[in-house]
Amino acid sequence: MAARSRFHSESRSHEPPDTFTLRRSKTYNLLVGRWKSFRRRRIILVLLAAWLLYLFFKHMPTDLPPISERYDHRYGRLHPGSRGPSGSESQEGLQSSDQSYEGPIKFYDLAKTLQEPVRTRDLKGNVLFAVSDLKSVLQLLPLACSMAQHNRTRVHLAFMGRHVAAWPEIRAANGIEDLGCQIYLHDARPDHAAQSSTSRLEVSASASLGHIHSAIRLHTVVTTEIEDDFFVNALRDKTSSLGVSLITLPPGSLQSLSWISSLDAASLSQFDKVQIDIVIQAQRESSASIMRLLRSIKDADYAGWTLPRLTIELPNNVDPFLARYLSNFRWPVNGAGSESRLVIRHRLDGRLMTPVQASLRTVESFYPVAASTSHLLLLSSNAELSSNYFQFLMYTLLEYGYSSQATGMVPHLAGISLDLPRYGPDLKTKAPSGEQSSKPFTLWQVPASTAVLYFGDRWVEFHTFLSYRLLLDPELTSKTKSAPILSHEYPAWLLPMLEMMQARGYYVLYPSFMDREGLSAVTIHSELPQFPEEYVAEKEDQTSDNGVPKINLAGDKALTADDEIARLMRQEQKLYGNSLITPLLEATVEQQGDDFSTARDFPLASFDGEKREWGDAWMLASQFAEEFAMSVGGCASYHADQEGNTVESLFCLAAT
Incomplete structure (x- = not known):
C-alpha cells in the first residue's frame, strides 16, 4: 500500500503544468456560470427597456403645456399675447375629422381684444352678439352694425364655434365698411376648436362668456335659435347665473325685431324679463266682438317674445256660439303639447253688478308676480288690434319704461295707451291734438280702458288705493270738489284710477304721432255700442217721453238720438298693417334728434286738456292730494311736501 501511494505521488509530480486547471476548475466554473447568467439578464433587461422606451415614445402626448401652465381642465384660462395651437400648424397632430378632444381649455386670442378702449366703462353699456355657427353671422351682423350706428350701446361680436371666422372676408361679403360698422370683434374659440368635443365647446362657450363679462360688464347677449342646442343652453345657463339678459332671435325675425338696434343697453337688459298679461272682460251679448278681438290677437306678430298670458272673463250667461269658439281656441296657436297660456273665468252671479262690484272685479283680475317687470294690458271687447300692435307696445315699453334716458319720466308714468281717443272719458274734453304737438307722444292725465298697458307697480298701488278707499267709503260716493264726472259709457273703476293719478301726479303716454300720420294700432268698433254692466239698469230706466233711449253724459246733460246717430257715423280708425x-322712429329723429334725453321733452296735459308745465306738475298734484286726503281720505290735515309720502298717506283710517 505504501508503494502504491508512493507511485501515485510520483505520478502526480510528473504531470504537465496545465493539469493544474483541473485543480481550479470549481472556481472557474462558478465564475463562468455567473457571467453567463448575468449576460442573459442584462440582455433581457436591455430588451425590456428598449420595448418600454418604444411604447413611451409611441404614446407620448404632444400637446402638454409647460408644468407651470397646467391647471384644472374644467376652467378656461386666458393667455394674453401668446400664440397658441389655434393655428393650422399646431393642429396637424390631430385629424380635423376627430371631434373628441377633451384637453384643457385655453383662449389664446381672446385676451388681446379685451384691452382698452374696449373695457372703457361709460353710460352706453355693452351688448354682445354671440356666434357659434357661421350661418348666424349673416343674420346677426346687419343688426349689430345697425346698433353700432345708433351709437347708444357699445357693440361686440364674439365667435365661439369650431371653425375659423375669416372676419375681413365676412365683412366684405356683407358690404360692411370699417367706418360704418364700429363693432369690437373677439375670437373666443378655445384651442383645438375644430377637434373639440361638443361638451368641451359647451364648457368653452360658458367660460369665454364669463371672461368677457368680467372684462367689460355685459348688459345683454344676443344670439339666434339656429345655433346648436348645446351652445344656446350654455349661453342661457351662463347669462342666468350672471344676471345678464339673453335675446334669442328666431329664424326670419330680423324684420320684426330690427327695432331693437335703436334701444340702449338699459332697455335691452330687460328684454327677456318683461311679462305681459292680457285681460279681456266680456260683456253680455258680445260674442261677435270677442271673437273678432281674439282673431286679431291670434294673428299678431309676437316674434322674439314669450306669448302674453291671456285671461278672458265671461259673464254668467255665455252665448253657445262663443262657448264653442273658445273650446277650439288655442293659445299658443301652434302650441301642440306646450303649456297653454289661456285662462277662462266664468262668473256665477247672474245679477247685474254694482259700480263697486264691477270695480273690484276689474282690479282683482290681475296682480303682478314681479311689479317691476309684470304688466297688464287691458282690452275692451269692442277693440280690434293691428298685427303689429305687440311689437309697437314692447318697443314703447322698453324705450320709455326702462331706458336710462327716460328715468326722469318713469316716475310720472301710469301706463301706455295704444291709441289716442278723440275725447276724454267725460265725453266733453277733447284730447290733445297730435297736429298741435310736434312730439311723438303726449302725457295726458286721463286713464284709459279700451286698449292700455298699466305698469305692474302702478297696478299694485291701485290695489292699495282702492282697498283704503273702500274702507272709508264702501259705495264710492265721496268725491272731491274738483273731481270730474265721467260718462257712464266708461267703466266705474276709471274714477278711482283718475283720483290716484291726480293725487300722485301720474300720466298715461298717448301716441300723438298716430293721429298726425293717420295710423292706428287699435280700432274701437262702435257699431254695436254696449254700456258697462254696472250702468245697464240705469240706461234701461232712462228713456225720453217718446220712448227714444237717452244716454247720460256728465252732469244733467243727456245725449239725444241725433247725437247717438252722429256718434255711430263717426269714422273708425283703420288698422295699420x-x-x-318705423314711422315712430322717423318722427323721433325728425322732431327730437336721436333720443329723448329728459322727460321734459314730452308735452303734459291735464284731464281738461290744458297744457301744463313740468315745473307745475308736482305742485298741482300736491294740491289735489291735500284736497283728496281731507275730503275723502278722512284726514284732518295733510302735508303734501312730506318726504316719502305714499298712497297710504292719503288716508287716515284712525280718524274714521
Whole structure:
C-alpha cells in the first residue's frame, strides 16, 4: 500500500503544468456560470427597456403645456399675447375629422381684444352678439352694425364655434365698411376648436362668456335659435347665473325685431324679463266682438317674445256660439303639447253688478308676480288690434319704461295707451291734438280702458288705493270738489284710477304721432255700442217721453238720438298693417334728434286738456292730494311736501 501511494505521488509530480486547471476548475466554473447568467439578464433587461422606451415614445402626448401652465381642465384660462395651437400648424397632430378632444381649455386670442378702449366703462353699456355657427353671422351682423350706428350701446361680436371666422372676408361679403360698422370683434374659440368635443365647446362657450363679462360688464347677449342646442343652453345657463339678459332671435325675425338696434343697453337688459298679461272682460251679448278681438290677437306678430298670458272673463250667461269658439281656441296657436297660456273665468252671479262690484272685479283680475317687470294690458271687447300692435307696445315699453334716458319720466308714468281717443272719458274734453304737438307722444292725465298697458307697480298701488278707499267709503260716493264726472259709457273703476293719478301726479303716454300720420294700432268698433254692466239698469230706466233711449253724459246733460246717430257715423280708425315702429322712429329723429334725453321733452296735459308745465306738475298734484286726503281720505290735515309720502298717506283710517 505504501508503494502504491508512493507511485501515485510520483505520478502526480510528473504531470504537465496545465493539469493544474483541473485543480481550479470549481472556481472557474462558478465564475463562468455567473457571467453567463448575468449576460442573459442584462440582455433581457436591455430588451425590456428598449420595448418600454418604444411604447413611451409611441404614446407620448404632444400637446402638454409647460408644468407651470397646467391647471384644472374644467376652467378656461386666458393667455394674453401668446400664440397658441389655434393655428393650422399646431393642429396637424390631430385629424380635423376627430371631434373628441377633451384637453384643457385655453383662449389664446381672446385676451388681446379685451384691452382698452374696449373695457372703457361709460353710460352706453355693452351688448354682445354671440356666434357659434357661421350661418348666424349673416343674420346677426346687419343688426349689430345697425346698433353700432345708433351709437347708444357699445357693440361686440364674439365667435365661439369650431371653425375659423375669416372676419375681413365676412365683412366684405356683407358690404360692411370699417367706418360704418364700429363693432369690437373677439375670437373666443378655445384651442383645438375644430377637434373639440361638443361638451368641451359647451364648457368653452360658458367660460369665454364669463371672461368677457368680467372684462367689460355685459348688459345683454344676443344670439339666434339656429345655433346648436348645446351652445344656446350654455349661453342661457351662463347669462342666468350672471344676471345678464339673453335675446334669442328666431329664424326670419330680423324684420320684426330690427327695432331693437335703436334701444340702449338699459332697455335691452330687460328684454327677456318683461311679462305681459292680457285681460279681456266680456260683456253680455258680445260674442261677435270677442271673437273678432281674439282673431286679431291670434294673428299678431309676437316674434322674439314669450306669448302674453291671456285671461278672458265671461259673464254668467255665455252665448253657445262663443262657448264653442273658445273650446277650439288655442293659445299658443301652434302650441301642440306646450303649456297653454289661456285662462277662462266664468262668473256665477247672474245679477247685474254694482259700480263697486264691477270695480273690484276689474282690479282683482290681475296682480303682478314681479311689479317691476309684470304688466297688464287691458282690452275692451269692442277693440280690434293691428298685427303689429305687440311689437309697437314692447318697443314703447322698453324705450320709455326702462331706458336710462327716460328715468326722469318713469316716475310720472301710469301706463301706455295704444291709441289716442278723440275725447276724454267725460265725453266733453277733447284730447290733445297730435297736429298741435310736434312730439311723438303726449302725457295726458286721463286713464284709459279700451286698449292700455298699466305698469305692474302702478297696478299694485291701485290695489292699495282702492282697498283704503273702500274702507272709508264702501259705495264710492265721496268725491272731491274738483273731481270730474265721467260718462257712464266708461267703466266705474276709471274714477278711482283718475283720483290716484291726480293725487300722485301720474300720466298715461298717448301716441300723438298716430293721429298726425293717420295710423292706428287699435280700432274701437262702435257699431254695436254696449254700456258697462254696472250702468245697464240705469240706461234701461232712462228713456225720453217718446220712448227714444237717452244716454247720460256728465252732469244733467243727456245725449239725444241725433247725437247717438252722429256718434255711430263717426269714422273708425283703420288698422295699420305695417310696422308702427318705423314711422315712430322717423318722427323721433325728425322732431327730437336721436333720443329723448329728459322727460321734459314730452308735452303734459291735464284731464281738461290744458297744457301744463313740468315745473307745475308736482305742485298741482300736491294740491289735489291735500284736497283728496281731507275730503275723502278722512284726514284732518295733510302735508303734501312730506318726504316719502305714499298712497297710504292719503288716508287716515284712525280718524274714521
